[in-house]
Amino acid sequence: MNAAISYFDEKHPVASRLESLNRWVAETAALTQPDSIHWCDGSEEENAALLRLMQDDGTLLPLNPDTHPDSWLYRSDPSDVARVEHLTFVCSRDRDDAGPNNHWMSPAEGHRRMDALFAGCMRGRTLYVIPYCMGPIDSPLARCGVEITDSPYVVANMRLMTRMGASALARIEKEGVFVKGLHSTGELDPDRRFIMHFPEELSIKSYGSGYGGNALLGKKCHALRIASWQARQEGWLAEHMLIVGIENPRGEIHYIAAAFPSACGKTNLAMLIPPESYRQAGWKVWTVGDDICWMRPGEDGRLYAINPEAGFFGVAPGTSEKSNPNALATIGHDTIFTNVAVTADNQPWWEGLEAGQPSKDWQGRDFDPANGPAAHPNSRFTVSARQCPSYSARAEDPQGVPISAIVFGGRRASLVPLVFEARDWTHGVLVGASMGSETTAAATGDVGVMRRDPMAMKPFCGYNFADYFAHWLSFDRPGAKLPKVFHVNWFRKGEDGRFLWPGFGENLRVLEWMIERVEGRAGAVELPVGLLPENGELRLQGLDLADGSAEALFDFDLAGWKAEFEQVGAYLQEYGSRMPPILLSEANEILKTLR
Ligand code: GTP
Ligand code: SPV
Ligand code: MN
Numbered sequence: 001m002n003a004a005i006s007y008f009d010e011k012h013p014v015a016s017r018l019e020s021l022n023r024w025v026a027e028t029a030a031l032t033q034p035d036s037i038h039w040c041d042g043s044e045e046e047n048a049a050l051l052r053l054m055q056d057d058g059t060l061l062p063l064n065p066d067t068h069p070d071s072w073l074y075r076s077d078p079s080d081v082a083r084v085e086h087l088t089f090v091c092s093r094d095r096d097d098a099g100p101n102n103h104w105m106s107p108a109e110g111h112r113r114m115d116a117l118f119a120g121c122m123r124g125r126t127l128y129v130i131p132y133c134m135g136p137i138d139s140p141l142a143r144c145g146v147e148i149t150d151s152p153y154v155v156a157n158m159r160l161m162t163r164m165g166a167s168a169l170a171r172i173e174k175e176g177v178f179v180k181g182l183h184s185t186g187e188l189d190p191d192r193r194f195i196m197h198f199p200e201e202l203s204i205k206s207y208g209s210g211y212g213g214n215a216l217l218g219k220k221c222h223a224l225r226i227a228s229w230q231a232r233q234e235g236w237l238a239e240h241m242l243i244v245g246i247e248n249p250r251g252e253i254h255y256i257a258a259a260f261p262s263a264c265g266k267t268n269l270a271m272l273i274p275p276e277s278y279r280q281a282g283w284k285v286w287t288v289g290d291d292i293c294w295m296r297p298g299e300d301g302r303l304y305a306i307n308p309e310a311g312f313f314g315v316a317p318g319t320s321e322k323s324n325p326n327a328l329a330t331i332g333h334d335t336i337f338t339n340v341a342v343t344a345d346n347q348p349w350w351e352g353l354e355a356g357q358p359s360k361d362w363q364g365r366d367f368d369p370a371n372g373p374a375a376h377p378n379s380r381f382t383v384s385a386r387q388c389p390s391y392s393a394r395a396e397d398p399q400g401v402p403i404s405a406i407v408f409g410g411r412r413a414s415l416v417p418l419v420f421e422a423r424d425w426t427h428g429v430l431v432g433a434s435m436g437s438e439t440t441a442a443a444t445g446d447v448g449v450m451r452r453d454p455m456a457m458k459p460f461c462g463y464n465f466a467d468y469f470a471h472w473l474s475f476d477r478p479g480a481k482l483p484k485v486f487h488v489n490w491f492r493k494g495e496d497g498r499f500l501w502p503g504f505g506e507n508l509r510v511l512e513w514m515i516e517r518v519e520g521r522a523g524a525v526e527l528p529v530g531l532l533p534e535n536g537e538l539r540l541q542g543l544d545l546a547d548g549s550a551e552a553l554f555d556f557d558l559a560g561w562k563a564e565f566e567q568v569g570a571y572l573q574e575y576g577s578r579m580p581p582i583l584l585s586e587a588n589e590i591l592k593t594l595r
Helices: 002-011 019-032 044-056 107-118 152-161 166-175 218-234 266-270 276-281 325-330 425-433 465-473 504-518 558-573 581-594
Strands: 036-039 060-062 072-074 088-090 126-134 143-149 179-184 194-198 203-207 237-239 242-247 253-259 284-289 293-297 303-306 311-315 336-338 380-384 401-409 419-421 436-438 450-452 484-488 524-527 530-533
Touching: 019 107, 019 126, 019 143, 019 179, 044 060, 044 072, 044 152, 107 179, 107 194, 107 203, 126 152, 126 166, 126 218, 143 152, 143 166, 143 218, 152 218, 152 311, 152 336, 152 380, 179 218, 194 218, 203 218, 218 237, 218 293, 218 465, 242 266, 242 401, 242 504, 253 504, 266 284, 266 311, 311 325, 401 425, 401 504, 419 504, 425 465, 425 484, 425 581, 450 558, 465 581, 484 504, 558 581
Parallel strands: 036 126, 072 336, 088 194, 143 179, 179 203, 253 401, 401 484
Antiparallel strands: 060 072, 126 143, 194 203, 237 293, 242 253, 242 284, 293 303, 303 401, 311 380, 336 380, 419 484, 419 530, 436 450, 524 530
């Protein structure tokens, strides 16, 4: 124990005024044996020094300073390029609290395994202490954490993604509570890699990966898995959702929260640029968040949402001047690119960028199409949200923004129409609970395989989905003014295998219909699965859809839906007696009408 204290004596006599934090850092140092300890203050000088250090040791490669000032390329280990869901665990005391949707290990076993990996793992390295705040620093909805890591890349990313440093530490010292996240890149051996959560202790241990959601512990580990557990106990929601403000020509703004699975369009919808005719009419779109949304009922009964993050860790491939000009403008400077390709003049490059040619691929090899795509399909950019031209003035509002509509959506090549509305809150919860989507490169494993991904939270819900659905249902109570719930599918394909819907900016047409529904101005026709836009209510003027696409986007396949609801029913049954009966009966009623 004395050995641990000496870390402070020698290297950092004044650590924090919070004894529990000092003690945890000291104990961690005793276990991991770093050469030195650095408490991050979040200053410009600190960041500059870290970037210099990483440039000197080759961790970060500077990009073309004329086209991308103060921007960097990071190449991760080729075996460490995405989240690892099969190595992610929830270590609750009771296995049923983690549920069939999570891998489970007992807390004792989880700690034993992780501490064996962490023992001595920071020898020769620096231990960084990162105090951070998820959410505006003065927001009652925000929550704090401290990540300990031996990766300067993680520090630089956390600085962009969270409110990190002195101000967060001050809040932590005042509140006395914080989520403890311990991370080491370890040896990057896929066989010695685990991401573990101890929700009852508000703690996280992550070993063996330096990538994104595995390593930036404020993001998926804290703001979703741990926060969802806390949210259930405290009466709020922690969701895998973007938040976007849609301003109509009258200057009224409706805020919409949307849950799409990883790499299924959240960043793009959050930064949408209206089609030309909408722009001329006065429509504007404001970005509040692109990945995570914390919501709670306000005094007026509406749900109020904050984005707990301060930056974007966005998918690079597919981002272009045509698909997402706001993102391109955002990442023009002070951006860290991970696993993208580079052009001959050292500009970042990825598939779908539409400008330039790759010279080196994401692994630094001369580009050869025989080796696959030049940029890794899950290559990403990390950038401060403040650089986004459409960043909402309300994004830093400590009270959050009121939510008018919640949108669920998946990547479905067939069956699911462009848009439909849920009949009421209970049906809306079922619509979210029965979401399906094709897997993407955001997690290791097969891509393009249909799986159930309720509320886009399959990889991120820190507790039993059955309890989670019950929690969602519980918001429907006297006095509540809940948002309308919708489902969208931008990804339906025609017989030629091409997307039927142009997507991106044109998605505003669908959001417009939703807002008209919220305001009670648009009609709908009722099908067993939900309410669809009445003929002509979805504004398609000026849109160059292929012949028959408009009909195909809404084509109703009765046999297909019957099979879908049989699957959904079976899926919900897998959760056993904890599943709220009302969801089962709601699904059953729909199946009966389909029959
Ligand atoms: P995570 O950060 O992994 O949670 O993902 P995300 O939901 O923010 O996904 P993102 O917006 O980055 O989109 C991922 C991929 O989907 C990109 O390659 C986009 O080009 C593509 N995409 C996004 N929106 C649309 C759309 O409306 N239509 C089509 N066809 N593709 C889209
Ligand atoms: C996702 O996979 O949903 C992401 C990227 O947003 S990561 O931070 O790696 O989880
Ligand atoms: Mn995500």
